[in-house]
Amino acid sequence: MRWLALLFVFFLLAVCPLRAGIVLESAPAGMSYEEELEIPDPLEPVNRASFSFNDRFYYWFLKPVGKAYSTVVPERVRRSADNFLYNLMTPVRMVNDILQFDFKKFVVEFARFLANTTVGVGGLFDVAKTWGLPRQDEDFGQTLGKWGVGEIAYVDWPVMGPSDVRDTAGTVVDSFFDPLYYVVNFWSYVGIKAFYEFNRFSFNVDMYDDIKQDSLDPYTAVRNMYFQHRRYLVEH
Amino acid sequence: MFRVFLSLVFLFVAVAAHAQTPSQVVKGYVDSIISVLKDKRLSPEEKKKKIERIMDGAIYWDRVGRMVLGIHARRLPKKKVEEFTQVFRRFVAKVYAKKFVKYSTGNDLDKIKVAYKREIRGEDTATVLMDLTTAEGKVVPISCKLVRVGDRWLIYDVYVEGISMVNNYRVQVNRVINKRGFEHLMKVLRRKVG
Numbered sequence: 173m174r175w176l177a178l179l180f181v182f183f184l185l186a187v188c189p190l191r192a193g194i195v196l197e198s199a200p201a202g203m204s205y206e207e208e209l210e211i212p213d214p215l216e217p218v219n220r221a222s223f224s225f226n227d228r229f230y231y232w233f234l235k236p237v238g239k240a241y242s243t244v245v246p247e248r249v250r251r252s253a254d255n256f257l258y259n260l261m262t263p264v265r266m267v268n269d270i271l272q273f274d275f276k277k278f279v280v281e282f283a284r285f286l287a288n289t290t291v292g293v294g295g296l297f298d299v300a301k302t303w304g305l306p307r308q309d310e311d312f313g314q315t316l317g318k319w320g321v322g323e324i325a326y327v328d329w330p331v332m333g334p335s336d337v338r339d340t341a342g343t344v345v346d347s348f349f350d351p352l353y354y355v356v357n358f359w360s361y362v363g364i365k366a367f368y369e370f371n372r373f374s375f376n377v378d379m380y381d382d383i384k385q386d387s388l389d390p391y392t393a394v395r396n397m398y399f400q401h402r403r404y405l406v407e408h
Numbered sequence: 409m410f411r412v413f414l415s416l417v418f419l420f421v422a423v424a425a426h427a428q429t430p431s432q433v434v435k436g437y438v439d440s441i442i443s444v445l446k447d448k449r450l451s452p453e454e455k456k457k458k459i460e461r462i463m464d465g466a467i468y469w470d471r472v473g474r475m476v477l478g479i480h481a482r483r484l485p486k487k488k489v490e491e492f493t494q495v496f497r498r499f500v501a502k503v504y505a506k507k508f509v510k511y512s513t514g515n516d517l518d519k520i521k522v523a524y525k526r527e528i529r530g531e532d533t534a535t536v537l538m539d540l541t542t543a544e545g546k547v548v549p550i551s552c553k554l555v556r557v558g559d560r561w562l563i564y565d566v567y568v569e570g571i572s573m574v575n576n577y578r579v580q581v582n583r584v585i586n587k588r589g590f591e592h593l594m595k596v597l598r599r600k601v602g
Contacts, residue, residue: 211579251544298545301545302545306545306546306547307546375544382507382510385600386503386507387580388577388580388581388583388584388593388596388597388600389580389583389584392579392580392583393576393579393580396575396576396579396580397571397576400570400571400572400575400576401569401570401571403570404569404570404571405570407570408549408570
């Protein structure tokens with residue numbers, strides 16, 4: 173499965189410089205009254221169905237379980253769990269820093285890893301952040317974006333939520349760079365990743381609820397926020 | 409003589425206020441909002457009302473309204489555009505006031521830091537770039553877009569982590585109008601405003 177994803181990435185790299193021009197053809201935000209972001213969403217009917225499923229999944233399962241989890245487990249413990257797993261995934265970010273030729277970020281990432289692994293007791297505490305070295309998230313989806321690959325199509329995955337074809341392939345490729353994958357078996361790896369995401373979700377359980385309340389069309393809002401945010405990350 | 413002196417003082421104060429840079433203008437609004445949030449004498453509802461008032465004076469609503477309506481601003485009668493702008497103004501002020509008050513409860517506001525990084529000036533427009541460090545230590549990049557209206561700088565868009573408020577509402581408004589029509593959009597907005 174992962175090798176298929178890798179092959180797919182090679183395919184994207186071969187084909188997408190042509191497509192990127194089309195997909196990323198968005199006007200820079202400014203004073204214009206009529207500019208629109210180009211959002212590729214050919215799978216909209218399927219994505220909307222998945223969005224409805226995720227909406228129910230959130231209200232019936234994720235939100236109550238997330239609330240219970242954040243009530244029972246103190247925030248300090250959840251932060252440490254997050255710091256620990258984030259620190260373990262440092263090689264993924266370092267490889268992507270190199271692939272993006274961003275050596276400053278690479279050095280910062282390495283310094284964070286050294287500081288948090290030693291003084292931060294194996295990564296449980298993010299001491300680097302307090303020393304002026306905040307987190308900087310880089311992934312292979314962003315690397316592909318920097319290389320000129322467009323998003324291809326928006327994908328709202330059941331349970332996992334908003335993504336696009338490029339970022340989905342990027343997530344699979346990132347697992348190649350993750351040492352954890354080679355230490356534990358496949359299902360344990362999936363379990364650890366799921367816990368990592370759920371634990372992160374517990375810091376802001378109400379986020380989706382707030383977005384929904386403050387939106388005029390929640391599906392369009394979430395999709396637009398996803399694209400704007402990812403394009404910002406690719407640019408920075 | 410005293411009157412002349414007083415007039416000169418007022419004139420000086422007025423010129424100084426108008427001579428504010430866009431960064432100073434934004435800082436003024438941010439500081440006002442933080443001081444309202446920190447005020448322990450105020451109830452959450454009072455805080456929301458005060459923040460809504462601050463936002464009301466800080467934003468160039470006419471422009472925001474037309475930008476959010478996008479292509480529909482040209483197609484709709486002027487009266488409808490004004491009607492939309494009025495309701496949208498109340499909606500946005502309410503949404504953000506609620507967000508600020510919700511975030512401030514349970515978080516140590518003294519830990520929140522705002523670093524003003526840069527100001528990009530055009531002839532009549534400006535962008536103020538800043539980093540907001542949350543109580544949990546997360547750095548959130550924010551940029552404010554401003555336009556000079558007469559002798560004042562007014563905000564017309566805010567980007568949080570690359571997400572533009574105007575752009576986000578514009579795509580939604582476009583979707584609702586195209587699918588259900590302008591009157592339905594107004595119905596949804598009025599329901600949200602309460």
